[in-house]
Amino acid sequence: MAPHDDRSDVAEEAMVAEAEKRPIATIVIIIAMQTEALPLVNRFQLTEDLDSVFPRGVPWVRYHGIYKDLHISIIWPGKDLVLGVDNVGTVSASLVTYASIQALQPDLVINAGTAGGFKAKGACVGDVVLATDVAFHDRRIPIPVFDQYGIGLRKACSAPNLLKELNLKIGALSTGDSLDMSPHDESSILANGATVKDMEGAAVAYVADLLKVPVIFIKAVTDIVDGEKPTAEEFLQNLAAVTAALDQSVTKVVDFINGKCISEL
Ligand code: ADE
Numbered sequence: 001m002a003p004h005d006d007r008s009d010v011a012e013e014a015m016v017a018e019a020e021k022r023p024i025a026t027i028v029i030i031i032a033m034q035t036e037a038l039p040l041v042n043r044f045q046l047t048e049d050l051d052s053v054f055p056r057g058v059p060w061v062r063y064h065g066i067y068k069d070l071h072i073s074i075i076w077p078g079k080d081l082v083l084g085v086d087n088v089g090t091v092s093a094s095l096v097t098y099a100s101i102q103a104l105q106p107d108l109v110i111n112a113g114t115a116g117g118f119k120a121k122g123a124c125v126g127d128v129v130l131a132t133d134v135a136f137h138d139r140r141i142p143i144p145v146f147d148q149y150g151i152g153l154r155k156a157c158s159a160p161n162l163l164k165e166l167n168l169k170i171g172a173l174s175t176g177d178s179l180d181m182s183p184h185d186e187s188s189i190l191a192n193g194a195t196v197k198d199m200e201g202a203a204v205a206y207v208a209d210l211l212k213v214p215v216i217f218i219k220a221v222t223d224i225v226d227g228e229k230p231t232a233e234e235f236l237q238n239l240a241a242v243t244a245a246l247d248q249s250v251t252k253v254v255d256f257i258n259g260k261c262i263s264e265l
Pocket of ligand 1: 114115117178179180197199223225231235
């Protein structure tokens with residue numbers, strides 16, 4: 001293995017600091033479900049990329065275009081090639097985040113989508129939450145240090161002005177590959193202090209952190225995890241209405257971002 005070079009760390013930090021002072025020009029929005037993505041594709045008048053930046057044969061879809069001063073790409077991981085359902089979850093989310101950052105070199109990644117909310121933390125159906133911290137709840141490795149690795153706690157890009165301007169709720173986001181919540185998941189989610197629970201956020205955070213791209217998380221609550229209703233039923237019942245709330249919030253966030261640099265968020 002090559003020796004670790006402190007000088008390359010310093011150079012990389014200087015590049016990141018420099019980038020934070022330039023107006024944001026290119027954003028990548030990662031959205032797991034087509035139902036969540038299409039209203040925003042229409043809102044920003046994006047078109048599907050027919051000459052794909054992704055490897056041939058993958059189902060990943062990129063919609064892109066210019067909105068105000070921004071080049072926006074919405075990336076949807078597409079549908080499972082055999083089963084025909086949306087490619088939700090951490091595996092597809094990390095793959096498309098990696099491929100999109102490599103191909104498009106965005107100044108900012110946004111992971112937008114729906115989530116389960118915890119009423120004990122004040123979440124209600126239709127709320128839109130800007131996540132401050134993200135972590136996994138289904139990677140339990142009870143060996144010192146591996147336990148922390150499994151949790152994979154990461155911070156979202158700090159955005160105090162965005163928060164003030166848009167009046168969004170804030171909270172921690174916990175990610176796992178299941179829509180339901182096992183008792184094991186529940187105790188990890190509690191330990192993560194989560195207000196919302198999704199199936200992609202911490203995976204997107206991992207890749208964005210690896211490739212040193214700032215990331216924000218916008219999650220709209222479709223179901224109350226610590227409520228009375230069965231999760232899948234409540235999720236499907238509220239998906240369309242909550243997607244409209246997500247669409248409005250993401251548009252406001254993008255309007256706010258336009259013309260600003262990362263350090264002004
Ligand atoms: N997306 C919407 N609701 C969810 C839930 N309860 N868990 C994980 N992801 C979700």
